[in-house]
Amino acid sequence: MLDASVSGVVPSPTLAINERVAGLRASGRDVLHLGLGQSPFPVPEHVVAALQANAHQKDYLPVRGLPDLRAAVADYHRRHEGSRASAEDVLVGPGTKELMFGMTLALDATLLLPNPSWVSYAPQAKLLKRAVRWVETDPAAGWRLTPNALEAALAEGGGHRILVLNSPNNPTGAAYTPAELEALAAVARRHGILVLSDEIYSGVHHTGAHASFARYYPEGSVVSNGLSKWCGAGGWRLGAFVFPRELRPLLDAMAVIASESFSAVAAPIQYAAVSAFRDDPALKPYLQRSRAVLAGVGGALREALVAAGLRVSHPEGGFYLFAELPESRHPSGLALCEALLEDAGVAALPGSAFGRPAAEPSMRLAYVDFDGAAAMRHAPAGVDAAFLAAHCGRVLEAGRRIAAFVRD
Template identity: 55%
Template sequence: MVANDWPISRLNMNLQGMEPSATVSINERSNQLRAEGVQIYKLGLGQSPFPVPPSLAQALRDNASQKDYLPSQGLPSLRRAIADYYHRELSLSYQPESILVGPGSKELMFILQLALDGELLLPSPSWVSYAPQAKIIGRPVNWLPTRYEDGLKLTAQTLEQNCENGGERPRLLVLNSPNNPTGVCYHPNELKALADVARRHRLLVLSDEIYGAVSFSGEQDSIARYYPEGTIISNGVSKWCGAGGWRLGAMLFPPQLQPLLQAMITIASETFTSTSAPVQFASVWAFEDSSELTSYQRDCRAILSGLGRHCWQRLQAAGAELPEPSGGFYLFPSFEPLRAQLEARGVSNGRQLADRLLGDTGVAVLPGECFGRPAEELSLRLAFVDFDGTRALAGLTNASRPEEHWLRRYCAPVVTAIDLMVDWLGS
């Protein structure tokens, strides 16, 4: 049998019709267009624009010779540092034995769903990979509606209504704050209300805190503070240490969920075996208390806060509806208020809008349907990270939020991209 005759019927049925990750695809398409000489503004992939902190990079160089297989659960000193970090930052108590380290939080989320037998509950919109992972494994996904009036946050009332109608089947709720794709953070009173519903209905909660240290206020919170017995925390070094390509993630489990942790360790041992040894040894530094990291994160937050607010104001003034960002590096505007004029230009859904923006302005964004919004909705996700983070950090003279003249100098591609979008909308 030649390769071209290999029958598709032999593929896992769950994979039929699936495409590669939308964020990865838009990044590769943008790079290809740039290679062809097209001016592209990359607002599609959410990768930190900032360099890895110098001491963390040095730690990796110092540990380059580490070559042994480490425990599948992770390097003990790294797990201890992560436990100390959560006690220091959020007053949460975890033992190193209750932490699992993996090659990126994305991989750990996949094996979490593999180890569980239940339904996935996702606020709409949510990050692009939660639902496809569930589909690959064969788990049902239940999208929970959100409204722009509520900042696109899941409310306790909506969760309560879903649970009342959902029977007794096991459910995993994913909560991400600061949020990808909206840029919003959940407030303590909102987390407490959601925790009350989750406890009453015995939900399992995955608190995705990969952007926790990129909350613009500098204050982190977690639903685990209000529902510790039923919450798993996910984190890593990709967003707040600029080390996405290092692929280092971790999950923290309460004592009540130790059987689940043990099941995931078994899966880890039979799949990725262990996470890169040099990366694990180096990453101990990332979770320790240091003035260098504190200053680095403070400056990154100042730049992202100023840039996010500028983009939010410009799009809002142009007629878009969107929540003000309070963490991370994303915006999720709806252009429904401009539907009539966009339909007159042949644009009636989010995918058409994203395609037209790319073709007419060179601005690469993703349609809202990639994140669980209705296909007909005129919504987009923007990642405002297309700038030289090393240069921006060097040009920051104080820790206050920079003004427009500074942003136009140090974050020019993003500011220009928003200008082009606004001009296109008004043309």
């Protein structure tokens, strides 16, 4: 008696590939894992210490989140993005994924998704019987959404719309500039749409120059962030949404949904997260090293793939490349990635998982298969070719294997 909205939805491709790689490795296969976008770096030591110190915390916390944590999140966004947020504007959840689900449930609206987009936006909408409108992007423009494309999509009408904008981007690694965000904000404001600005990779913008969409459209933007990517704590499941005062009714509605679903995020995690969002001096060198390593290894992998004839996005933030073969002997992107895994031992996700046409020979590569703790220790000496060979060799080897696979 399954509902129709569930029967056609498959497990998240990122989690599925992770389980498959684990099984292959357990059987003795040497698989280079570029399929799962998980931070390779350890959680900062002062944040781990805070979790240890609060392991005894056992009580239910407020549905909207620990007050000190909500204040710390608001302060983080004021410091880094010029936000006007206060603690009352913050909702904490067990990862931003759960909060996105709650937001989609709370709003009867069509999701506007730049193509390609992260794997779970569209499936969540399908589960909740919400419409999705894909908005095409231009590979020559780094797969970025343009004001003209957004204007054309909005001109079609269709009731309430939510634009989901992710920068730095998964799967392309692109990061929007202030000028690009300002131009998109002008279109969003003219049409009065709601924008979910997914900024989960803000802390790992490769030059530290992240720009928040909410700076240019504060009254209509909900900002999503959390500990998974820039703090290395994906398994802790801690995310937060920051709302403008104009959207307080949405925050209130999502808090009601939270009260009847996850109740509250685990208490020890929330207490520990306060130290992550505060302006701790230990966090600055941690982020500087993370960014330097990711910029170095992402650039090196791109260089190898471009030399092999692939069209590859420029990595500007996060830890992803989006690559497309000029031609392929495989009938689909999925078949391409299956062959790459079986023949070359490299795990990747097909572009179709992110909204691209099934026949397109494209794939996302997450350049994170290296020992992040060791890389972090040695990064202060400089990230050069010798460093990458010593500490990110598996990612470089993946580039060589992909190049050989394409040539063959």
